[in-house]
Structure formats: structure tokens, C-alpha cells
Amino acid sequence: MKKLLFVFLICTAFCKAQDKPNIVFILTDDQSYDLLGCTGNTIVKTPNIDKLADNGILFTNAHVTSAICTPSRISILLSQYERKHGVNFNSGTSVSNAAWQNSYPVVMRNNGYYTCWIGKNHAPIGKGGYHSGLMEKSFDYWYAGHGHLGFYPKDNHAIFNDAIAFTQPEIINEAVNDFLDPNARKLKGALHFLENRPTDKPFMLSVNFNLPHGASTKSMKLKDSDDDIYKTLYRDIAIPLPDNYIAKKDITTPKLPASLLHTEDRQTGYNYVDTPATIKERYIRELQAMTGIDRLIGNLLQKLKALKLDKNTIIIFTSDHGLFGGQQGLGGKALCYEQTTHVPIIVYNPKAKKKLKGIKSNALVQSIDIAPTMLAMARVSIPNTYQGKNISSLINGSKTEVREYVFTENLWSTHFGNPRCESVQTKNWKYIRYYKNNNFSAAKEIAYAKEFNIPVNEMLYKMHDPGIAVYRNYIEAPLLGEQPVYEELYNLKDDASELHNLIHKPAYKSILDNLKKQWKIEITAARGTKKTEVYRYTNDAYPNAKH
Secondary structure (H helix, E strand, O other): HHHHHHHHHHHHHHHHHHHHHEEEEEEEOOOOOOOOHHHHOOOOOHHHHHHHHOOOOOEEEEOOOOOHHHHHHHHHHOOOHHHOOOOOOOOOOOEEEHHHOHHHHHHHOOOOOEEEEEEEEOOEEOOOOOHHHHEEEEHOOEEEEEEOOOOOHHHOOOHHHOOOOOOHHHHHHHHHHHOOOOOOOOOOOOOOOOOOOOOOOEEEEEOOOOOOOOOHOOOOOOOOOOOOOOOOOOOOOOOOOOOOOOOOHOOOOOOOOOOOHHHHOOHHHHHHHHHHHHHHHHHHHHHHHHHHHHHHHHHHHHHHHHHOHHHHHHEEEEEEEOOOEEEEEEEEOOOOOHHEEEEEEEEEEEOHHHHHOOOOOOOEEEEHHHHHHHHHHHHHOOOOOOOOOOOOHHHHOOOOOOOOOOEEEOOOOOOOOOEEEEEEEEEEEEEEEEOOOOOOOHHHHHHHHHHHHOOHHHHHOOOOOOHHHHHHHHHHHHOOOOOOEEEEEEEEOOHHHHHOOOOOOOHHHHHHHHOOOOHHHHHHHOOOOOOOOEEEEEOOOOOOOOO
């Protein structure tokens, strides 16, 4: 009798584990909304991602919370606005152990999921940030590099040296196969808890690209050993300039006042937007990168089917934010415009009913909604620290939307010229407010570094303790009454490209007044009432650390 009871309990546990869906979360880097076939791009070849959208749901009105790599990625991990989690390149902080315990991968692992992280990590976690080792220890399988990977990851991170491939999507593909398939070639550099993924547990696979980010597309060398995708694809067709493109030499009226956006201090890595020839070359590389990523996703789908995992594996695809390519003369990110905050979110659930496949939803959703939604779909309790919404009801066909307003922010205001800003928007209107930009000039710092023979990167990228106080003031000052020095109002329905600022038009006063009131509600909620759970993470505390 006892043996029968034991067998029954084991079978019950196994069935429950298998009943829970596997989840694959795919995050691209600096991928603008319009870089997919399913989002309207008529040039790029992304048939496999398009297939996910055709058989799932594409959220066409999705937004990140912060349009810059690290805070956006931490917002996804913790389901919190940056104002709440308190970590950016200029914050001098890393995510505390306590805060990390509520990240979606840790919560899922603690609830029976076998977890995996592949590709890029750009989130400093624990005391010492990237050097703490906490991130690596938090997964059952780890095959990733901290910071940028480059197009040829072996050039930057030893962990990838055992891979057969040399290019980023293909190395990541090898790791995906290693994680999923017990018969795949084993990667010696991978850190894993067990030799093979247990078949009696559901898995959570996070795939993180450093593409089509400029740091990787810039490093593409068109080597003879590269796949033809990265050498010849898209090079035999006429490449158009982005809509509303303005070359640097043709800018007569800057998009934002010079006192606000210091364009002369922009990071040189974005200078490719300044001329038609250089932006077209970079755009070709972005298209090639997207097709490489798409091929990996096609291989993933085939692998899941071969392993009979396809019927119970949910796939979620999105980007950490968009990027300007010279539209209105702008380059880079870290602003609250649609070009940088608007991203695709695709959710493919193989168990969805036929009528729920191929849906396009214009509901307002955000990147912080992904973590609570994954937990809900996995039937795991959602931590009360999460600020995002569970949008699984929308995925399941509900017409009841989860929010009326979207709040985005930029707290990465540094010597590289970007201003602090916040926006609140509805489906039809957006209000943006900017604060005084007192940052010292990066161009001057570079000049003085050269004069005194100081390494330029030391001058530009070291983070010191006083910066913590500056950043903390960035968080709190608007809540304590700091007034904007510049404002914008856009009719998104009629002016999706945000070309015409209507802030001073009396006809829209009532709309503006409502959005200003809502701004206070949204920023207060984004900040929350508790202290941010962070550690000091500066070069004063860790002299040899790279931030």
C-alpha cells in the first residue's frame, strides 16, 4: 500500500510539472518596433518571428519604461520602474540581494522551474555588481557575458571560446541546443547545475541578444568565415532613408533646444546617423542581424518540435527599447519619443484557441508587464513588489484593458548630453516634460583628457560616489516640486512621428491639463513609498570594476 501511495505521489508531481508550460523569453537589444516583417517592414526577412505573431498575439502599442539598456532590462527582471528599482549607468548602484529574490527567474526557480540564461547580461546584481557572481549562481544553466558581447563574442568573453561558431546569433544558438537537447554537443564553458535538463521539470529559458545594438553591428567585419546573411544579404537592393530623416549638415531647427539636448556631447558611437551613407550601412547591418536572430528562432521552433516540447512551450519576444536612426536629426536613445519607447511584444502560446491566434492588440502594455504575465501563465504567485500588470487576460482574448495611461522616464542624464524627461500618454495623446540640463560637457572632458594624457574612457565612464547623490536627486526632485523647463504635447493619432508640438495650442488645453494631472499620479506610483533596494556600486567602492 505504501509503495502504491509513493508511486501515486511521484506520478502526480510529474504530471503537475509537465502540466505547467515551459517558457522561452527572447530579448533583443536596441531593436526598434519597425524592424520586423509583422510590424510593417517590407525589406527585412523575419519569417519565423512573423510566424510567432501569426500564431500568437502581437501587441502593437507596447512600451518600455526606460529607453536605455540597463534600467530597461532591470525593469523587465523586477517588474519595476527605474524610479523604484534605482539602477542605471549613472546611479552608482547595483540591485540588492533582497530585491533580486523577487526577480522573475529566481521566483520561477524557487517554484520548480529549471532556469537558463543565455547571451548578454547588462544588469549589475548583488554586491560588486557584475563581479558578485550572484547572477551566475541564480540559474541552473548559465552561458552569458556581462556587458557587450560584440558580433564576435569570443573576442570579449572567454566563456564562449568552446563554441564552434564565431558570430553572436550562432553561438547563442549552440547554447540553446545545449540547454534543450541532451544529445547536443556540450559547451565546456557553460555553467550548469545538472549535466542535462531534467525532463520532469518545466523550464524557463531566457535568451538575451546584444543585437542589433550598435556596439555589435559596428563590430561586424564581413569576414570570409561569416555566414552569407552577414556579408551579402540586403546589399543588392536600394536601401531607403528612415522617414523624416535629416542629415546633420541639413539641420536648421533642432528637435529640442540646444540648452536641453547637448547634441555636441552625444556618444560618438551614434555618429553614423549624421550622413545618408553611414546610416544606410548601419541599417543594412541591423537588418542582417535581425535575419540572423530570426534564423535562430526558426531553429528553436524546430528543436522544440523534435524534442516534443513544442505543444507546451510559450514563447515571448520583445526588445529592451528602440533607437533613433537620424529621424528628425536624432541619434541614440534615452528619450521619451515613440521611436525609442515603442517596442513589439509577441506572445505565442501553442495551447491558445484558434480564434486567439494571429491577433493584433493595440492595448497599452509595458515591458514591466512581462514578468507578472509569465508568472501568471506558470501559475506562480506574483510578488507584491511588482508594478507591472498581468496581461494574460488580453492574451486569452479579453477586451478589458489593463491601463489607460503609460508612463515612461529617462534618468540617464549625463555628460553625453541627454536631458531628464518623463512622459505620460494615452492611445491618442502624449505629454513630455523636460528638466534643466546642467551636465558638464563630454566633449570638453575628452579634450582635457587628451591634454593631460588621461585615458578617455577613464574620464567618461568611471562612476564615483558623488554621482549617487546627483542620481538620487534626479529621482526625487520632480516629486518635490522641480518644474519642467520645456514641455511637449503630441497627437499620436494624427502625428505618430511626433513632428508637431501642440503644447501652446489653446484648443488642447483640457487635454494637456488632464495629462499633467495624470503625470503626478503616474510618477508618484512609479516611485512607490519604500526605499530602493540597492547596493553602492561605484569605482570608489570597487576601483577595478567596469560599470
